[in-house]
Amino acid sequence: MTERAYPVPDAVTQPFWDGVAEGVLRIQRCDGCGRHVFYPRAVCPFCMGAVLSWVEASGRGRVHAFTVVHRAPADYRDEVPYVVALVELDEGVRLMTRLVDVEPSAVAVDQPVEVAIQGEPRLPYFRPVP
């Protein structure tokens, strides 16, 4: 068994992972153009602004796309089938996640979801909005 993948924060992304550790989903918002940015960056890809402030995200969004994984990478084979999704947050940014507390067959594109931070390593999973 290899070492299962885990995130390695860097100077720019550390506040995101600090937030996850505290149970909070934080994303960047550019002071220059006001747009939300994800993943975290040192320079805004929309306006080249260099000042990006951290804001607490609503933690809500919709399933933008999803796949039910049956043939998994080595470290995840015990968990199939599971759902990996791209979630578009209400703030407009998209992130990859896994959906929990839902049967794979019950997942649909555009389904409303909310963040559910959990696991080891601790990660921002999502689950259907009740």
Place this chain on the structure above:
Amino acid sequence: MNPERVAAIAGVAESDLGEVAPKTAMQLQAEAAREALTEAGLTLGDVDGLFSAGGDGFAPSMAVGEYLGIRPRYTDSTNIGGSSFVLHAGHAYQAIQTGTCDVALITYGSTQRSQASRTLGRAGGMRGSAQFEGVWGLPLPVGAYALAASRHMHEYGTTSEQLAELAVATRRWASLNPKAFMRDPITVDDVLASRWIAEPLHLLDCCLVTDGGGAVVIVSAERARDLPKPPVWILGHGESHTHLGISSMPDLTTTPAEHSGRAAFAMAGLTPADVDVTELYDSFTITVLLTLEALGFCGRGESGAFVSGQRTAPGGEFPLNTNGGGLSYCHPGMYGIFTMIEATRQLRGECGERQVPGARVALANGTGGVLSSAATLVLGRD
């Protein structure tokens, strides 16, 4: 049509394909290069532009140069995934146009099947943008293409049956190609009954894992005048990329072939309607559907209907992936070079049972990464 004649494909070759153990990836490249240069009536000493990606070490063109004793005036190890070799052809055109080289050699080789080196994901610490994508157990690349497929199905009502039509048609082409790895006919039901890999993609929606390599020789118009084979002219080329990871893809149903194709067609002075035979990187069935739309062969959301009724099969209205593609002919990890090899042979009329009669204009398109990059060539014969 663009009347300018700058650079032509003068030689193409595959190495051994399928399972080649105990041959190495470098041996495959060397053998393919030798055959392609021989076909072009040239020798290693004529090569002054060298292009490779994805092979041994950190600088593949340096490794190939050392192995074959080539000291190029122009060198390019650009790696943007499986589209790299189509991009290399465009760069070779530019280098020839500016007089930086006269004879360009592009090579690729892989032994991923015999070495069982293919993995679906990495372990350990994830850095950079991978710290947000590499921690979810998404099998790559298939999972990313599955995400795009789910979105296309949602937006346009595309069905698994339509994806399967493409796999069936491609297998029918493979049955006409003696070099193809999988030649037994399949049905739509076979595709739908094959096991899930990452929904909505079944096993038979996915490309093969084979060994293999290839080489392409591109020469200046002056050199092209007295070659053994009829020249296959590069009429237009284009390249682009929009993202690295799938969560950063601006629109999951629009590939960067939209940009590379537009550039290639504009340069060629042609439109999709002028293309007689089309060779697209078919890493997965959905890759082809999205690329058909991005290149303008059909409208947005229309690709499912476009490939239905076996329209892309032998004898159909739209000859597509006539060698049997990555789905059924060979797929040694980075397939792009094979789109150019088959397009060239079709334009020369060398394809035997699978020849598209009277083909004069061909399109080759590579896709790299997770729908991340694209490179397009429009090719024509005299």
